[in-house]
Each structure stands twice: as structure tokens, then as C-alpha cells.
Amino acid sequence: MTIGNSPLEGCSPLPLSVNLMPDAPVGDVVELASLAESLGYRRCWVYDEGLVTRDVYVTLAAIALATERIRLGPGITNPYVRHPGVTAAAIATLDELSGGRAFVGVGAGGGLTLDPLGIRRHRPLTAVREMVVALRDLFDGRTVDTEGAVSSFKSASIGFARPGIEIIMAGRGPRMTRLGGEVADGFYLSFIHRDLVERHVSSLRALAEGRDRPFEIIYSTMVVTTDAELREARAALSFRLLDSPPEVKAMIGMKESEVEAIRDALSTGGPALAADHVREEWVPHFTVVGSVVEAGATLRDLVSRYRIDEFQLPVSKVDGAAGLIERTAVAFRSG
Numbered sequence: 001m002t003i004g005n006s007p008l009e010g011c012s013p014l015p016l017s018v019n020l021m022p023d024a025p026v027g028d029v030v031e032l033a034s035l036a037e038s039l040g041y042r043r044c045w046v047y048d049e050g051l052v053t054r055d056v057y058v059t060l061a062a063i064a065l066a067t068e069r070i071r072l073g074p075g076i077t078n079p080y081v082r083h084p085g086v087t088a089a090a091i092a093t094l095d096e097l098s099g100g101r102a103f104v105g106v107g108a109g110g111g112l113t114l115d116p117l118g119i120r121r122h123r124p125l126t127a128v129r130e131m132v133v134a135l136r137d138l139f140d141g142r143t144v145d146t147e148g149a150v151s152s153f154k155s156a157s158i159g160f161a162r163p164g165i166e167i168i169m170a171g172r173g174p175r176m177t178r179l180g181g182e183v184a185d186g187f188y189l190s191f192i193h194r195d196l197v198e199r200h201v202s203s204l205r206a207l208a209e210g211r212d213r214p215f216e217i218i219y220s221t222m223v224v225t226t227d228a229e230l231r232e233a234r235a236a237l238s239f240r241l242l243d244s245p246p247e248v249k250a251m252i253g254m255k256e257s258e259v260e261a262i263r264d265a266l267s268t269g270g271p272a273l274a275a276d277h278v279r280e281e282w283v284p285h286f287t288v289v290g291s292v293v294e295a296g297a298t299l300r301d302l303v304s305r306y307r308i309d310e311f312q313l314p315v316s317k318v319d320g321a322a323g324l325i326e327r328t329a330v331a332f333r334s335g
Helices: 028-040 056-066 084-097 111-117 124-139 176-181 194-208 227-242 245-252 256-277 280-286 292-305 323-335
Strands: 016-020 043-046 071-073 103-105 144-147 152-156 165-169 186-190 218-220 310-315
Touching: 016 323, 028 043, 028 056, 028 323, 043 056, 043 186, 043 310, 056 071, 056 084, 071 084, 071 144, 071 165, 084 124, 103 124, 124 144, 124 165, 144 186, 152 280, 165 176, 176 186, 176 310, 176 323, 186 194, 186 280, 186 310, 194 292, 227 280, 292 310, 292 323, 310 323
Parallel strands: 016 043, 016 310, 043 071, 071 103, 103 165, 165 186, 186 218, 218 310
Antiparallel strands: 144 152
């Protein structure tokens, strides 16, 4: 894959990041990360999806060697696939390799990652809390001795980590959100109903108030400017809507028969088939829809109105991603 020069290359940094699914050769993913950096994206996440994609840390290391400024980290890793101590060593090594640009995104993990490995999420809230605390201690040079719900440490330490490596949590439920506001350096909200964004952000800001460390809020959803992206958004919303709380389903008028139709389609043909059962009128409630100019205006409004520190663009496949990354940068600048 070859990505041509963009007229926006060399632009000043934006409150934008990109989350790349490494579903293609690592070199292709590296090109996309380099493009994002040249367009002013401030952070590059890489999905950690286990057997489904290329390895997250090999991919991040390759990106680190090909870039100079963009921040790098997994989005999102979990306490189950790897021991948190192994994750801490990987992040500290990435930070060393990249000249201090690493961060780590932590959550409970999803079925796409855990199911093929036969892993069941055990006490996810406790497991994530223990992981964040252990990472913080190891990054800050402390020795860790704990007997945890999922993993334990015996006189464990890292001698080369940079103190204060950023730890960002992700989750959907109120308990995970509250935990993020209490123990993390930031929180990653994805595909939230637009009318609920303010509530989530206000809650996180209140929880993090008075702390001596900065707290960043990242909001992520799809930017839909073409018919093809609308179809992809319907597919992406299928499993997310299925797992949404009753309040959200009621807000969009989602019937139980529609829930069952989506569930059956997912089990039969996955998100591509389930997209047929996601109404088009639902999509604007969870994504940014419109022309490039309209999308840019919406993005700027979201960031300024809700005091969001970063908008994250999810990229679920490498094919066509370069155009999407560039259109989003153009949209944000032209809004």
C-alpha cells in the first residue's frame, strides 16, 4: 500500500487521534500512522484484539521507529490476555524506543479478543482496578507485592520505566466510568448517545477534580460522510446497540423485536448482515454524520461544548483508511 502526499501534511497538531485496527501487514498500518502524524493527529492507538489481528506491540514498535511526535499505545488492552506486569514491561519498552511517547489504554476486554482464547472475564472491575494500580506503581519505580483477583506480583519492579506514563481507561458501564475517574489519567468514551455525552463528561470531571495529575477525556465515534461509511456505521452499531442499557434503547425507540433481529443476524452473518436491522435514523445519535463541512462543525462543537480533550477516529480496516483519516482532518480544520 502506498499513500501519496497530502496537501495537509505538516499541519499543526489537532485534538485528534486515530485508533488503527492492524488487520493488514504491519507496514500498511505504519503508513497510516505516519500519515496521521503528518496531518496533525496527536495520538495513535492500535487495537489489541489478540488472534484476530497482527500483534499490537510489534505494530506499535514499528510505528515508533517510523514516526517522531505522535503518542503511541494500545487501545484497548486488558488484564486477561497478558499478565499486567508483562504489559507494563512492553509499555515501558515502547516508551524507551519512542523517546517518551508511550501511553497505555486499559479496559476489561471484549469478546472479539477473549472468546477465541477461551478466556472468561472474571471480576472485571476488580481486575481492571488492580491492573491500573500495578501499572502506576511499576511505572513510578515502586516494588509491587500483591495477591490479586486475576494476577499477582511477588517483589516485582521495572528498572527502566519512565514515571508518570499515562494510563487511560475505557468502559461503558457507570461503575467502570467511576473507577476511571478515580484512578486513571483519562477516560475513553466510545459511541455514546449524543444526549448522554454531557452527563458522562461532567461525571468524569467531578470525579477527577482536585487531583494533582491532568485528566484527559477522549470521545470516539465514526465520522460518516459517504454512503459507504453509513453502511459501515450501521454494522458497527449493531453489536454496540445490542449491549446498550435499556435507557439508550428507549431513547431511540428500539423495540424488543429489533433487538432479537439484530441478535439473530449477528449470530448468522456478523455485523455486515446485522447492519440491515439497524435503522438509518439511529446512526446520527451515535456518530458524526454529514458533509465534510458539517462533520467538521459538529466535531468542533462537541470538543468545545463538552470540554473534550481529544476526538478519536476509529479505523476498523486498513482498506480505504487513508482517505478517511485525511477527510477527518480536513473536516475538523474546515468546521
